[in-house]
Amino acid sequence: MRAVTPAIEATPGRGFGAEHGPVEDPPLKRALLRLVPAPRRQRLLGAVRGTIYRGEEVECPCCQSSFSRFLPHRGREQAKCPGCGSLERHRVLWLFLERETDLFERPGAMLHIAPEYALQRRLARLPGLRYVSGDIDSPLADHLIDVMDIPFAAAGFDFLICNHVLEHVEDDRRALAEIRRVLAPGGWAILMCPVDRRRATTLEDPTAMTPAERHRVFGQSDHVRLYGRDYVDRLTDAGFVVRAERYVEACESSSVARFGLRREDDAFGDEDVFFCVGSEDEEGRAQRSDSRPRRPARNAAA
Numbered sequence: 037m038r039a040v041t042p043a044i045e046a047t048p049g050r051g052f053g054a055e056h057g058p059v060e061d062p063p064l065k066r067a068l069l070r071l072v073p074a075p076r077r078q079r080l081l082g083a084v085r086g087t088i089y090r091g092e093e094v095e096c097p098c099c100q101s102s103f104s105r106f107l108p109h110r111g112r113e114q115a116k117c118p119g120c121g122s123l124e125r126h127r128v129l130w131l132f133l134e135r136e137t138d139l140f141e142r143p144g145a146m147l148h149i150a151p152e153y154a155l156q157r158r159l160a161r162l163p164g165l166r167y168v169s170g171d172i173d174s175p176l177a178d179h180l181i182d183v184m185d186i187p188f189a190a191a192g193f194d195f196l197i198c199n200h201v202l203e204h205v206e207d208d209r210r211a212l213a214e215i216r217r218v219l220a221p222g223g224w225a226i227l228m229c230p231v232d233r234r235r236a237t238t239l240e241d242p243t244a245m246t247p248a249e250r251h252r253v254f255g256q257s258d259h260v261r262l263y264g265r266d267y268v269d270r271l272t273d274a275g276f277v278v279r280a281e282r283y284v285e286a287c288e289s290s291s292v293a294r295f296g297l298r299r300e301d302d303a304f305g306d307e308d309v310f311f312c313v314g315s316e317d318e319e320g321r322a323q324r325s326d327s328r329p330r331r332p333a334r335n336a337a338a
C-alpha cells in the first residue's frame with residue numbers, strides 16, 4: 037500500500053526548496069543552456085574554471101584534479117568542482133565506489149541512469165567497464181529510456197547507478213522493479229535520493245500538479261514526492277538488501293576538507309549512499325576485497 041501523507045504536513049521552514057533552488061532558472065540562463073549542448077558546455081566551463089581556480093588546496097576525486105577552492109552552489113560554500121562540476125554528493129559517492137565496492141576490481145557492465153557529467157566522464161573510460169547510460173531526455177545519455185520501462189534484457193548489468201531520479205518518477209515502485217530486473221546476480225545498484233530524515237513516511241500528494249505546487253510541497257518543482265525515513269523500506273520491498281550509509285561520517289576529517297565533502301545536519305540526507313544488492317551473499321561479494329571484513333552497520337542512515 038502506498039504511504040500517502042496529506043500535503044498539509046509538508047516540511048515547513050527551511051525545507052528542501054532552499055536546498056534545491058528556485059522553481060525555474062532565469063530566462064537568460066535557460067537561453068544559454070539551449071544554445072550550447074550539455075557535454076560541450078561542461079567541457080568548456082571546466083577548462084575555463086579549471087584555469088581560473090588552478091591550485092593545490094582542494095582535490096576532486098571525480099576528475100582527479102586539484103584547485104584553489106571549490107565554488108559556491110545554491111548558497112553552499114565549497115560545493116562545486118570548477119573542473120567537472122561535481123557536487124559534494126558526487127565526490128562522496130566516488131570515494132565510496134573506490135573504497136567500498138568492487139567496481140575497479142572486476143570487468144562488467146554498468147547502466148548509469150540520468151548520468152551526471154561529473155561521474156560519467158571517468159566511468160565511461162574505465163578499462164574493463166562496458167558503460168551504458170540512459171535518461172528520459174538528457175543529452176548526456178546514450179539511450180533515451182524510461183526508468184519505469186527499461187528497454188534492456190533482464191540481468192544484463194553488474195553495476196547500476198541511479199541518483200536523484202526516483203523522486204521525479206511517477207511510479208517509483210515500478211522503476212525499482214525494473215532496476216531489480218536488469219541487475220545481474222552478484223550485481224549492485226546505488227540509488228541515492230534526497231531524504232528528509234525528519235519524516236517517518238514519504239510525502240506524496242497527487243493533487244500537487246503544477247511546478248509551483250510541487251516546489252511548495254516537495255521542495256522542487258519537478259519532484260513528485262519527498263522521501264522520508266521509509267525510503268529504505270521501498271528499496272527492501274523491491275527485493276534489495278540495502279546498506280544505507282552516511283558515508284561522509286566514515287571519512288576522516290582530512291578527506292572532508294580536502295575533497296570538499298559536506299557534513300549534513302540530521303535533517304537532510306542528500307548524500308546518503310544507498311547500496312543495494314540482491315541478497316545477503318551478494319552483499320559480501322560486491323564489496324572491495326580488502327573492505328569485506330569491516331562492513332558498517334546496515335541502514336545506518338535511516
Ligand SMILES: [Zn+2]
Nearest residue numbers: 096099117120
Ligand atoms: Zn572535478
